[in-house]
Amino acid sequence: NENLKAAPASSPYNLSEYFKQFVFPQNECELHNFRLSFSQLKWDKWIIAPHRYSPQYCHGDCPRAVGHRYGSPVHTMVQNLIYEKLDPSVPKPSCVPAEYSPLSVLTIEPDGSIVYKEYEDMIATKCTCR
């Protein structure tokens, strides 16, 4: 109610403008699917398995109220404030992976030996704003 008093007597247009700042961005930061096969990279001669690999990726705008939704540190909100109030050349917080899962790969080495290896951090599973 106070906001309404504070808000100028306005046409519906200004009112919607005014509330826009509280709406979450349409393309909010989130995890997106991406699937590739090693044959597309022409590496299937030496990468035997898996045939398909889904590394996923993070994309989207970081809303201002990032804290509870993304587990972002307070620094992210400070950086947002700097960008908005002090210096627009400082970049807004970015949408990046926060957690990963490993990938098992079966490859043929140059000497003809075969190796099974489990690599850390090969598939993004969660996004955050930093």
Add this chain to the structure above:
Amino acid sequence: PHARGRGGLDEAPASLEAPEGAASELNPVLQLPQGVRQGYAPLPPLLKVLSDRGPQRWDSEVPRLQPDSRALRYMKRLYKMSATKEGIPKAHKGNLYNTVRLLTPCLECRHRHRDLVKGDVHSVDLLFNLDRVTALEHLLKSVLLYSFDTSVPTSSSITFICHLSIKEHDSASQVCPSISHSLAFSLHFEVRKRKWVEIDVTSFLQPLIATNRRNIHMAVNFTCLMGDPQRSTKLEDPVNGTLVPPSLLLYLNDTSEQAYHGWNSLKHGMKSPVQARQRNSPLVDLTGDKGKGNSQGKRASRQRR
């Protein structure tokens, strides 16, 4: 320095040998100062190709020897047991390995003679090159992998009474190899096509790999009889097909940053491989004092204190 040890920079693609000036535009990894680069553990091929700018190079320029088809079939089966279709490692209990290497012998001379008493003796001299094993990969278990490609009808079940003696050729001195390891055992199984027989040779290889040996040269005698030991064993050729020279299978724990240490994550509350090893009674118990009763352990440590 350990990068020089095994599978190190001497194996690396030509770009690593580029003159210093050229290094900077080649590859971000190469912008490391010389000293750091020397100590830089060699990246496994997959990560090397991901960090290189010229992935297509890997496809065309790096010649690859094609592995034995049986070996490939075995490793595909191991992959299916260890990971899902999407390539996610299965949380299988007990094994600490995050790397398994299958090496085929780069040199083998076979001898075969029939011994009326012992039966059919197959002996092969094998040379395995360990350059691909990095200094950060610790051996957990090693296995000689025999495959029998037999034409024996699948219904028959036979018993192999086998004697495996492994001698390590010390290339420095040409004296006759000392028998470092021998074991006798009997195997009884239904013979199906392409049957695998895994023979654990960990205790033999452990000291050799721990001393950064880059080549392992061994003579292996594999004597088999066919038939039931109780009755007279017929000295038939136990395998009508060929006894394929064995491959060497190494189960390793890669301790590098890029390798996945499922058991080590804080989630599992494990702090170090030793704890995990002691708790998970792994493939190989390297501590040798498995389960000797905690009280004894405590008393001993109290006395020591």
